[in-house]
Amino acid sequence: MDRTAVDTEGAWFDPEHMAALRRQLPIAYVDIVPVRTDVDGQVSQVGLLLRASGAGRIVRSIVSGRILVHETIREAISRHVEKDLGPMALPRIPVSPVPFTVAEYFPTPGLSPFHDPRQHAISLAYIVPVDGETAPQEDALDLGWFDVSELTEDGVLAELEGGHDVIVRRALAHAGVC
Amino acid sequence: MDRTAVDTEGAWFDPEHMAALRRQLPIAYVDIVPVRTDVDGQVSQVGLLLRASGAGRIVRSIVSGRILVHETIREAISRHVEKDLGPMALPRIPVSPVPFTVAEYFPTPGLSPFHDPRQHAISLAYIVPVDGETAPQEDALDLGWFDVSELTEDGVLAELEGGHDVIVRRALAHAGVC
Amino acid sequence: MDRTAVDTEGAWFDPEHMAALRRQLPIAYVDIVPVRTDVDGQVSQVGLLLRASGAGRIVRSIVSGRILVHETIREAISRHVEKDLGPMALPRIPVSPVPFTVAEYFPTPGLSPFHDPRQHAISLAYIVPVDGETAPQEDALDLGWFDVSELTEDGVLAELEGGHDVIVRRALAHAGVC
Amino acid sequence: MDRTAVDTEGAWFDPEHMAALRRQLPIAYVDIVPVRTDVDGQVSQVGLLLRASGAGRIVRSIVSGRILVHETIREAISRHVEKDLGPMALPRIPVSPVPFTVAEYFPTPGLSPFHDPRQHAISLAYIVPVDGETAPQEDALDLGWFDVSELTEDGVLAELEGGHDVIVRRALAHAGVC
Numbered sequence: 001m002d003r004t005a006v007d008t009e010g011a012w013f014d015p016e017h018m019a020a021l022r023r024q025l026p027i028a029y030v031d032i033v034p035v036r037t038d039v040d041g042q043v044s045q046v047g048l049l050l051r052a053s054g055a056g057r058i059v060r061s062i063v064s065g066r067i068l069v070h071e072t073i074r075e076a077i078s079r080h081v082e083k084d085l086g087p088m089a090l091p092r093i094p095v096s097p098v099p100f101t102v103a104e105y106f107p108t109p110g111l112s113p114f115h116d117p118r119q120h121a122i123s124l125a126y127i128v129p130v131d132g133e134t135a136p137q138e139d140a141l142d143l144g145w146f147d148v149s150e151l152t153e154d155g156v157l158a159e160l161e162g163g164h165d166v167i168v169r170r171a172l173a174h175a176g177v178c
Numbered sequence: 179m180d181r182t183a184v185d186t187e188g189a190w191f192d193p194e195h196m197a198a199l200r201r202q203l204p205i206a207y208v209d210i211v212p213v214r215t216d217v218d219g220q221v222s223q224v225g226l227l228l229r230a231s232g233a234g235r236i237v238r239s240i241v242s243g244r245i246l247v248h249e250t251i252r253e254a255i256s257r258h259v260e261k262d263l264g265p266m267a268l269p270r271i272p273v274s275p276v277p278f279t280v281a282e283y284f285p286t287p288g289l290s291p292f293h294d295p296r297q298h299a300i301s302l303a304y305i306v307p308v309d310g311e312t313a314p315q316e317d318a319l320d321l322g323w324f325d326v327s328e329l330t331e332d333g334v335l336a337e338l339e340g341g342h343d344v345i346v347r348r349a350l351a352h353a354g355v356c
Numbered sequence: 357m358d359r360t361a362v363d364t365e366g367a368w369f370d371p372e373h374m375a376a377l378r379r380q381l382p383i384a385y386v387d388i389v390p391v392r393t394d395v396d397g398q399v400s401q402v403g404l405l406l407r408a409s410g411a412g413r414i415v416r417s418i419v420s421g422r423i424l425v426h427e428t429i430r431e432a433i434s435r436h437v438e439k440d441l442g443p444m445a446l447p448r449i450p451v452s453p454v455p456f457t458v459a460e461y462f463p464t465p466g467l468s469p470f471h472d473p474r475q476h477a478i479s480l481a482y483i484v485p486v487d488g489e490t491a492p493q494e495d496a497l498d499l500g501w502f503d504v505s506e507l508t509e510d511g512v513l514a515e516l517e518g519g520h521d522v523i524v525r526r527a528l529a530h531a532g533v534c
Numbered sequence: 535m536d537r538t539a540v541d542t543e544g545a546w547f548d549p550e551h552m553a554a555l556r557r558q559l560p561i562a563y564v565d566i567v568p569v570r571t572d573v574d575g576q577v578s579q580v581g582l583l584l585r586a587s588g589a590g591r592i593v594r595s596i597v598s599g600r601i602l603v604h605e606t607i608r609e610a611i612s613r614h615v616e617k618d619l620g621p622m623a624l625p626r627i628p629v630s631p632v633p634f635t636v637a638e639y640f641p642t643p644g645l646s647p648f649h650d651p652r653q654h655a656i657s658l659a660y661i662v663p664v665d666g667e668t669a670p671q672e673d674a675l676d677l678g679w680f681d682v683s684e685l686t687e688d689g690v691l692a693e694l695e696g697g698h699d700v701i702v703r704r705a706l707a708h709a710g711v712c
Binding site: 279347354 | 457525530532534
């Protein structure tokens with residue numbers, strides 16, 4: 001599809017244009033913590049992506065991305081889960097639009113627990129149970145499922161950056177598992 | 179199973195004993211609003227039971243019941259959903275223990291929107307999406323699934339008693355559908 | 357202060373530029389339901405502004421406005437409360453960043469309960485108890501405090517537009533007063 | 535006041551009677567995390583009581599106690615705050631009855647993060663900002679206010695027992711401060 005045509009829709013932009021927008025407005029995001037649950041609905045595992053960071057390091061991350069203009073939050077959650085976990089993930093999109101936390105990412109480190117050098121992003125964070133098959137997609141090296149104890153005791157959370165570890169901790173607190 | 183043996187477990191009691199307990203302590207309950215969701219996770223329908231009330235009238239109600247001593251909230255939700263919707267309901271027990279509202283039922287009408295002539299009950303209310311087959315169980319005459327518009331516009335909520343209509347309204351508000 | 361200087365900060369823009377941004381990104385908002393509470397913390401009254409709408413009609417509204425780039429949600433809440441209720445309102449900014457609902461305003465009516473002809477806005481909605489003196493500010497004709505029963509029974513909510521009535525209803529549901 | 539008269543009200547009981555009730559029903563509780571907030575409403579400090587535990591050790595705890603029969607949750611919060619922090623604490627009772635977490639205390643350790651050797655308690659947990667003067671009351675040795683960093687980095691939370699440390703962590707997660 002022609003990029004110019006897409007630009008007319010007001011959703012996808014070339015990098016320079018997007019960088020300019022990011023200096024002018026806070027950008028609306030969704031942060032998604034994918035989880036596996038046991039038969040009682042309790043969170044048993046958390047899914048984390050492994051990616052090459054821009055700085056050449058390997059980092060873990062949760063599912064995260066922009067809400068496009070004219071897109072609903074539910075559509076954005078579905079789109080980002082499919083983009084990162086694949087089309088067979090069978091996510092259970094939350095019944096309520098109320099996020100378990102709101103993360104405010106600032107380009108200046110230290111203003112909040114969340115940091116994004118590119119932008120001021122306001123991210124609505126949701127726990128999304130996933131019942132189907134998942135696989136790492138194009139820009140991810142791996143997708144791992146970690147028991148709650150591995151995350152909190154074995155230091156896996158320390159491999160997350162920009163405050164994603166804080167998001168996972170708040171998700172586990174909200175879910176009543178730690 | 180022998181009733182006396184069960185009493186020793188401290189969970190089930192004969193009616194006079196339960197009535198005596200109800201005068202001494204607030205009773206912990208769960209109120210469950212069963213829902214059907216569309217592909218985006220949005221609530222599309224609410225399930226309501228049809229029962230004969232003690233007063234000989236026919237009333238609608240949500241799924242509701244006591245939390246037993248030594249029982250977890252998740253176990254209580256599962257048990258009451260199975261008791262009222264049948265064993266094939268496939269409920270998605272919520273990921274978080276945080277209820278969408280807390281209903282305080284008092285035996286004196288008017289102290290709160292919730293009234294139960296038998297007791298002071300403190301009820302944690304949850305929305306529970308149900309994916310499987312449901313059928314009315316022993317003490318119910320029927321189990322109906324209603325579109326959100328039928329509930330709010332066609333007066334179905336007026337057939338609920340004791341404040342169950344308020345619980346359903348709060349559930350729909352929390353779910354972002356009205 | 358010079359408008360051009362402010363533009364460099366990336367926050368305030370001339371109308372044509374803002375209209376262009378609104379076609380390209382969802383705009384982050386806060387919606388604030390100002391309330392008076394009784395001694396037990398229960399909501400007793402809701403504050404509503406009276407304004408001239410663009411279409412020449414008189415409408416009521418809640419406090420609402422944009423989150424600026426590099427502004428925290430808490431700063432945005434404080435700024436909009438002061439702008440609409442005056443500098444002596446003494447708002448109690450919520451302890452948690454979790455909103456009671458998220459309203460998705462679309463320029464096309466009917467896509468959601470919320471409508472804004474100017475833009476796609478994603479609004480985090482908060483209940484803000486106000487303990488001080490309030491007065492209508494520049495662009496408001498009046499600021500009225502309404503008992504909960506006046507809102508729900510006397511039709512005051514019908515004077516709200518764009519879905520602000522739905523926001524107030526959800527606030528009252530979350531607060532456990534209806 | 536005569537104890538027998540009070541017993542008729544069904545609220546206060548002699549220890550043997552209360553112990554018998556505790557074997558038969560889950561007991562409804564409130565857990566309260568008292569906090570000081572800064573001008574933006576953000577949590578800056580948490581208040582913890584210092585008490586002699588039954589086992590002769592000195593432990594820290596949050597404010598916690600039973601909901602009496604016919605008592606509202608708001609009344610129970612007010613009563614326990616006054617009992618533990620004194621009559622000049624000026625607590626801001628939460629606008630919403632929705633707790634930030636629900637703690638399930640079991641007499642058997644390990645069934646959940648929460649343990650109470652006396653009973654199965656179901657506790658609704660609330661963050662309560664306190665604006666006034668506080669002082670330790672009869673059964674407390676001290677009342678200390680701790681900065682968030684002292685709690686999480688300096689090991690103060692390790693002095694809490696029965697899962698109260700988990701309650702405080704979840705409160706800080708919900709409040710967006712860690």
